[in-house]
Amino acid sequence: MTRESIGQVHFSLGDAARLSYDHIKRRWGRAAINVASIALGLSFYATLVLSDTFYGTYEGVGGAQLSVESYQYWLVGVALVVSVVGITNAMLIAVYERYKEIGTMKCLGALDRHIIMLFLVESGFQGLAGGLLGFTLGMLAAVMTTGFNTGFDIVFKVPATRMLTLFGGSVLLALTLSMVATMYPAWRASKLRPVEALRYEL
Amino acid sequence: MSYDNVIELKELHRHYTMGGDEVKALDGVDLEIKRGEYVSIVGPSGSGKTTLFNLIGGLDKPSRGSVFIDGVDIAQLDAYELAWLRCRKIGYIFQSFNLIQVLTALENVALPTVFAGVARDEGLKKAEYLLESVGLRTRTHHRPTELSAGQQQRVAIARALANDPAIILADEPTGNLDLNTGMEIIDLLHGLNKTMGLTLVAATHDLKMIKASDRIVWMRDGQIERIERG
Numbered sequence: 493m494t495r496e497s498i499g500q501v502h503f504s505l506g507d508a509a510r511l512s513y514d515h516i517k518r519r520w521g522r523a524a525i526n527v528a529s530i531a532l533g534l535s536f537y538a539t540l541v542l543s544d545t546f547y548g549t550y551e552g553v554g555g556a557q558l559s560v561e562s563y564q565y566w567l568v569g570v571a572l573v574v575s576v577v578g579i580t581n582a583m584l585i586a587v588y589e590r591y592k593e594i595g596t597m598k599c600l601g602a603l604d605r606h607i608i609m610l611f612l613v614e615s616g617f618q619g620l621a622g623g624l625l626g627f628t629l630g631m632l633a634a635v636m637t638t639g640f641n642t643g644f645d646i647v648f649k650v651p652a653t654r655m656l657t658l659f660g661g662s663v664l665l666a667l668t669l670s671m672v673a674t675m676y677p678a679w680r681a682s683k684l685r686p687v688e689a690l691r692y693e694l
Numbered sequence: 695m696s697y698d699n700v701i702e703l704k705e706l707h708r709h710y711t712m713g714g715d716e717v718k719a720l721d722g723v724d725l726e727i728k729r730g731e732y733v734s735i736v737g738p739s740g741s742g743k744t745t746l747f748n749l750i751g752g753l754d755k756p757s758r759g760s761v762f763i764d765g766v767d768i769a770q771l772d773a774y775e776l777a778w779l780r781c782r783k784i785g786y787i788f789q790s791f792n793l794i795q796v797l798t799a800l801e802n803v804a805l806p807t808v809f810a811g812v813a814r815d816e817g818l819k820k821a822e823y824l825l826e827s828v829g830l831r832t833r834t835h836h837r838p839t840e841l842s843a844g845q846q847q848r849v850a851i852a853r854a855l856a857n858d859p860a861i862i863l864a865d866e867p868t869g870n871l872d873l874n875t876g877m878e879i880i881d882l883l884h885g886l887n888k889t890m891g892l893t894l895v896a897a898t899h900d901l902k903m904i905k906a907s908d909r910i911v912w913m914r915d916g917q918i919e920r921i922e923r924g
Contacts, residue, residue, distance in 0.1 A: 493764035493783070498775045502811035511797075518796035518837075596792040599753065600853075601781025601809030603774065686753045690788065 503606040505613070512614035522586055523618055526579050526670070530622030531629060533575030534666045537568045538630020541658055543638050549650050550642040558641055572669060579673035583615065587681040594681050595689025604682035611678035612671055619670025623663035630662070699762070700860055700893045701727040701750055706759035708745050708916075719745040720756075721916035729860070730891040732884070734904045734924070737913030743897045744865065746913070750895060751784055751863045752776045764860055781809045785854030787883075789866035791846040793838040799825060799849045800834040806856040817856075824852040828882060844875035851882060862886070864896040868903060880906055 516523040540560055547558040587594070594607055635647055708720040720742045727733050735743045748754040749761050752768050760767045763783060768776065780786075793802050800821050807817030825834050828848040838846050847867065854862055864883065868876035884906045887894045896903055904910055905924065912919040 493766055495766050495771070495775070498766070498771070498778050499782070500774065500811075501777045501781050501809045503809060507808050514796045514801075592790070592792055593794055596788075596794065597805075598777075599751070599780055599786045600806045601777050603777050687748050690753075690792065 501601040501603060501606075503602065503609070505609070508606070508609045508613040509617075511610060512617055515614055516617060522582060523614075526582050526615070526618045527622045527625065529575045529578040529582070530619055530666050530670050531626040533568075533571045533669075534623055534626025534662060535629035535633065536571045537665070538627045538658075538662050539633040539637070540564055540568055540630075541662075542630055542634035545650055545654060545658065546634060546638045546642055546646045550638075550646055553649060555642060558638075572665075576669050576673040579615070579618075579670060580676060583611065583674045583677035584680070587611070587677045590681070591684065591689045594684050595686040598684075598686040598689070607682040607684075608678045611674055611681055615670045615674035615678075616667060619667040620663065622670060623666025626666060627659055627662045698728055699726045700729045700731075700764055701725070701895070702760075702762035703746075703750070704760045704762070706746075706749065706761065707757045708742075708749060708754065709757045718916045720749070723759075723916075723918055725911065725918065727893060727895065729893055730887070731909065732887045732894045732907045732924075733896070734907040734910045735895065735897045735913060736899070736904060736910055737919070741913040742916040743913050745916075747863060747865050747895070747897045750861075751786060752779050777809075781806060782857050783860050785857070785859040785862045787847070787850050787854050787862065787864040787867045789869040791838070791843075791850045791870070793846055793849055793853075795838055798835050798837055799830060799841065799845075799852075802838070802849055803852045803856055806853060810857045820856065821852070824855055825849070828852045842875075843871055844878060847871060847875075847879050848882065851879070851886075855886070859892075861893045861895060864894065864898075866898055866900075867896060868898070868900045876900060877902060 544560045547560070551557050597607065635644060638646065703723050703725040706720055706723040707718070709716055709718050711717070723746065735746060737743045745754065749756055750763070752763070752771075756769055760769055762768070763779065768779060771779065794805065797805065800818060803821035803824055804817040807820060812820070822834060825831060828851055830845060830848050830852070833841060833845060838849070841849065862883070867883065868879055871879060880900070880903050883894060886892050896907070898904060907924040910922040910924055912922070
């Protein structure tokens with residue numbers, strides 16, 4: 493062997509997705525906590541923006557002027573920060589739990605960025621699930637709270653493009669928050685030296 | 695170009711500081727290991743055998759000196775090249791097996807082929823063949839928790855072979871196994887060494903493993919105390 497004959501290791505996004513899926517499937521308890529955390533924060537956000545939209549639509553069709561209290565947006569901000577911190581914490585614990593596994597992966601050829609990718613893809617899945625669940629819950633809550641004033645059919649009067657934008661925006665927000673929350677834990681995991689990771693006893 | 699010595703250690707030092715004191719984990723080690731040789735590294739805990747094992751495996755860098763694997767000084771390699779070396783040239787076997795718990799035996803064995811860039815189907819086929827050759831044909835879809843300790847170590851051995859490495863590094867491979875299972879694992883490793891011409895380097899306390907080896911390297915206080923023929 494010569495130095496020139498040394499090639500490159502491979503690990504695609506698809507490989508990371510497959511492995512992340514296995515992790516979530518087998519350790520669904522922790523994934524469920526993360527999904528719930530992001531779903532709760534996001535459902536609060538979705539309730540607010542959807543209520544706002546419903547009131548706007550109601551006014552547009554000749555109803556009274558109603559609106560969401562502005563301080564509620566502050567509360568949404570706080571709720572989202574809390575869910576981000578919660579996920580960071582849960583993912584840090586996940587990293588500690590997987591010390592040996594990360595060390596083993598590195599022995600098998602994983603690079604730092606492969607480990608980061610693995611954790612980010614996993615949190616991406618969780619963010620996506622949390623976003624879908626959160627938006628659904630938020631929709632229910634918004635319809636329940638505004639329906640008595642605006643009529644429950646208001647949801648069908650909102651333009652489809654507006655509804656799609658809100659849906660897409662909410663899911664994207666959940667995805668982003670979940671991945672931002674995982675950046676630090678993923679970086680920590682990637683910096684583990686295999687020797688230390690393998691020596692670690694939980 | 696093929697080198698006769700698959701591993702060459704020259705004036706190898708590994709020092710680190712612990713609580714302000716300098717610890718000389720390795721203090722000037724020279725050793726040559728030939729292709730196809732079975733070498734046991736023996737010594738009390740703290741003698742430097744794990745450090746030596748980590749340095750040969752590209753898991754740690756020397757403070758001074760060189761580690762040549764197949765003619766390349768790995769102290770000169772960057773992180774990407776080291777990862778490739780770990781992936782393609784070296785197969786690791788650990789005392790605690792270190793299988794990925796969420797994956798089946800088959801997926802565990804196929805994992806190194808993913809890093810080597812082998813197509814998924816091909817990797818799984820190779821893994822199936824390797825599991826069969828370590829006697830686990832009927833256990834391919836079991837997860838580590840559903841396997842006995844001996845079976846887990848067999849999966850780990852199959853995984854170590856996945857990318858046809860030049861060297862198998864085994865750190866106390868029988869340390870977590872009972873007498874009979876340990877014996878089976880030794881026979882399996884010895885067989886691979888003889889039939890496939892694999893270079894096998896094992897850090898061990900196990901007398902039965904030591905007896906089976908071609909050479910025994912006795913370590914003490916970070917130095918080679920003596921080398922015996924097996």
